[in-house]
Amino acid sequence: DAGVIQSPRHEVTEMGQEVTLRCKPISGHDYLFWYRQTMMRGLELLIYFNNNVPIDDSGMPEDRFSAKMPNASFSTLKIQPSEPRDSAVYFCASSPLVLDSYLSKNGYTFGSGTRLTVV
Amino acid sequence: KNQVEQSPQSLIILEGKNCTLQCNYTVSPFSNLRWYKQDTGRGPVSLTIMTFSENTKSNGRYTATLDADTKQSSLHITASQLSDSASYICVVSASGNTGKLIFGQGTTLQVKP
Numbered sequence: 001d002a003g004v005i006q007s008p009r010h011e012v013t014e015m016g017q018e019v020t021l022r023c024k025p026i027s028g029h030d031y032l033f034w035y036r037q038t039m040m041r042g043l044e045l046l047i048y049f050n051n052n053v054p055i056d057d058s059g060m061p062e063d064r065f066s067a068k069m070p071n072a073s074f075s076t077l078k079i080q081p082s083e084p085r086d087s088a089v090y091f092c093a094s095s096p097l098v099l100d101s102y103l104s105k106n107g108y109t110f111g112s113g114t115r116l117t118v119v
Numbered sequence: 120k121n122q123v124e125q126s127p128q129s130l131i132i133l134e135g136k137n138c139t140l141q142c143n144y145t146v147s148p149f150s151n152l153r154w155y156k157q158d159t160g161r162g163p164v165s166l167t168i169m170t171f172s173e174n175t176k177s178n179g180r181y182t183a184t185l186d187a188d189t190k191q192s193s194l195h196i197t198a199s200q201l202s203d204s205a206s207y208i209c210v211v212s213a214s215g216n217t218g219k220l221i222f223g224q225g226t227t228l229q230v231k232p
Contacts, residue, residue: 004162043163043208043222091162108220110162 004111006092012117018080021114023092024073033108034067034077035091043091049075082118089113121146123211123223131229136199140226142192142209150214154183154194157206157225166194166207199230 005024013019025032033048047057052069060067064083069075079086093108123144132138144152151170155163167176167183169192175184180197196203209223 042224045220093162108165110164112160112162115160 004092004094004109006090006111006114008114009112010115010117012119013082015083015118016081017118018078019082019086019116019118021077021090021092021116023075023077023111025075025092025094026096026109027073029094029096029109030072031095031097032069032075033093033095034075035093035110037089037091037113038087046077079116082116084118087116087118089115121211121213121221123209123221125207125209125223125226127226128224129227129229131231132199134199134201134230134232138196138199138228140194140196140207140209140228142194142223144190144192144209144211144221144223146190146211146213146221148214149187149190150212152183152185152192152212153210154181154192155208155210157208159205163208196228199228201230201232204228204230 004026007022011019030051031048034046035043036046037043044059046059047067048055049069052072065079067077077090091113092111095108126141130138149171151168153168154166156166157163166181167178169176169183169185171187173185182195185192192209194207206225206227208225211221
């Protein structure tokens with residue numbers, strides 16, 4: 001298995017532009033998570049999906065952020081318009097089950113992340 | 120408030136030496152605690168996962184301990200290698216069928232030759 005695949009690996013954009021980050025979860029994983037990592041705040045959960053349905057988006061910082069999962073093998077995180085404070089590494093992770101018994105034996109699988117720089 | 124705090128923030132050791140990283144948490148109700156290793160430019164990779172009933176778990180040169188009474192965990196690295204240079208993140212999950220994990224800020228370890 002290729003693992004969780006994210007694209008692009010790096011993105012540099014100007015303030016005000018739209019940015020779209022992409023994620024392909026591991027096949028068969030029912031859960032997909034979007035995280036943001038900064039030096040100041042560490043890893044923060046933005047939103048997660050179960051069977052393509054958004055379950056909890058309370059971590060999404062503001063209306064400029066939106067996420068979709070049109071099918072089981074693809075998700076996007078969009079920022080429009082982007083701002084310099086959005087600069088961070090955005091990780092996607094997937095998991096087949098989110099039950100305590102499963103989590104005790106296995107961990108989430110993270111992608112390699114997208115490093116976003118908004119200038 | 121559910122929180123996970125790690126110490127030290129950063130650490131430099133010589134190759135071959137041992138080190139111990141600390142994690143204190145206030146997550147309740149507690150489900151499990153895991154340690155992740157994150158290499159520069161990569162996503163976090165799970166090292167160990169422990170539930171309430173587990174006091175220690177090893178993964179090669181990595182040994183994690185958990186004291187659920189004091190809500191403390193440690194990650195001990197034995198005979199460090201240059202490849203151990205990374206950030207080590209303590210992550211705690213609360214009970215319940217939820218995807219939320221509470222992340223510590225991480226400890227950045229640098230192993231020098």
